[in-house]
Amino acid sequence: MKIKTFLLSVFIIFLFNNCKNNQDDSVKANYLDFSKRDDQFTGGIKMIPISTPVGKFKVWTKTVGNNPTIKVLLLHGGPGLTHECFESFDGYFPNQSIEYIYYDQLGSYYSDQPNDNRLWTNERFVEEVEQVRKALKLDNTNFYLLGQSWGGILAMEYALKYQKNLKGLIISNMMASAPEYNKYAEEVLGPQLPPEVFNQIKTFEKNKDYTNPKYTELLFKYYYTEHILRKPLNEWPESINRAFKHINSNVYVFMQGPSEFGITGNATLKNWDIKSKLKTLTVPTLTIGAKYDTMDPEHMKWIANEVQNGRFLFCSNGSHLSQYDDQKNYFSGVIQFLRDVDSGDFKK
Structure with missing residues (x-):
């Protein structure tokens, strides 16, 4: 009887692995096939209509690849930067289908x-993401949201309202409290600069x-190359x-403020804090922090423990743009998270 049970178990495992391999092979074979898609003509680009309280507009999207169970919508930082901050993903995601x-x-x-500051609110951006999701036909069987920096704020806010639509959430290089970010910048990062520079x-x-120009020069030379992207500027x-060339400074300053040491002035994000709400998130969540980031990596670790199904990824060589200066840790961790959630093997 024991032998029969053992053989049956082996057979079931064999069937499961064979089906999984066949599924993976099918996804890989069809990954770059646009022939059945309505955006083949544009190479994956869609201008999606967005309704707002002040009128209708269009936002730009470009889909890369086909995978019925893993579709990652990328939310860039800024506010007011561009998707170009994510172009390093081309070197890693396609190989994993x-x-x-x-x-x-x-x-x-x-x-x-549009030149209308009434549009630049967290609530309005959340509804924009929801409209994009619907237009792209994403749902909780395939929809992963990855937000980096300001995109992390937007991703958290979206999840707090619409987590039922998500399969997984990735918060990259963003704390859950603007006041705590300000404190970290002022008390930890600033004093690490040469005193005369600070x-x-x-x-x-x-x-x-x-x-x-001198202010900008000092930031790029001493701060950005340490905490934004750890490479010489050249x-x-x-x-x-x-992406920096294309930034919309009006949106950036209105929401983030003109300073790089925290969110200052009358910026709308200055008092943003959702720490007390994180415990309501049940969707599988990955938080990403980096040793040299402008965001406190310990705070990112705390978020992973505060949500109900969180995992923390530490980029030991990275800064704010870890997708560029610590790709080994960043992409291996993100891909593993996606695979684990997709297979049902996700563990905190």
Whole structure:
């Protein structure tokens, strides 16, 4: 009897693995087949109509690949930056047959750019993401949301309202509290700069002299290359330089403020804090923190423990753009998370 039970178990395992391998092979074979898609003519690009309280606009999306159970919508940072911050994903996701969608939020370079500050609210952006989801026919059998920096704020806010639509949530390099981010920037990161540099930067900010070329030079030379992307400026990827060139400064300053040491002035995100709400999230969640990030990696670890089904990924060599300066840790961790959730093997 024991032998029969053992043989039956082996047979079941064999069938399961064989079916899984056949499914994986089928996904890989069809990954780059656009022939049955309505966006073949445009190479995956769709301009999606968006309704807002002040009118109708269009936002730009581009889908890469086909995978019926893993579709990752990418929410870029800023606010007001572009999908170009994610172009390094081209080097990793296709090889794993992961479908992913580039997306420029309203106000960003490839989408419509209305000049109306009433549009730049968390609530309005959440409804925009929901409209994009519906247009792309994403649902909780396949829909993963990955938000980086400001995109992480948007991803958390979306999940708090619409987690029933999600299969998985990835919060990349973003804390759940603007006041705590401000404190970390002021008390931890700032003092790590050479004292004379930090004092000069603070003087520029005190005088609201944010457009001074010297202020920008100091930030890029001493702060950005340590905490945004840990490479010399002449080695920064062209995609990142392009994203900075395309930034919508009006949206950025209105929501984030002009300073890089926290969210300052009258910026709308200045007092944003959703820490007390995180425990209501049940969707499988990956949080990503980095050793040299502008965001406190310990806070990111805390978020992973605060949500009900969280996992923390630490990028030991990375900064704010870990998808560029710590790709080994970043992509292996993200891909593993997607695979684990997709297979039903996700564990905290």
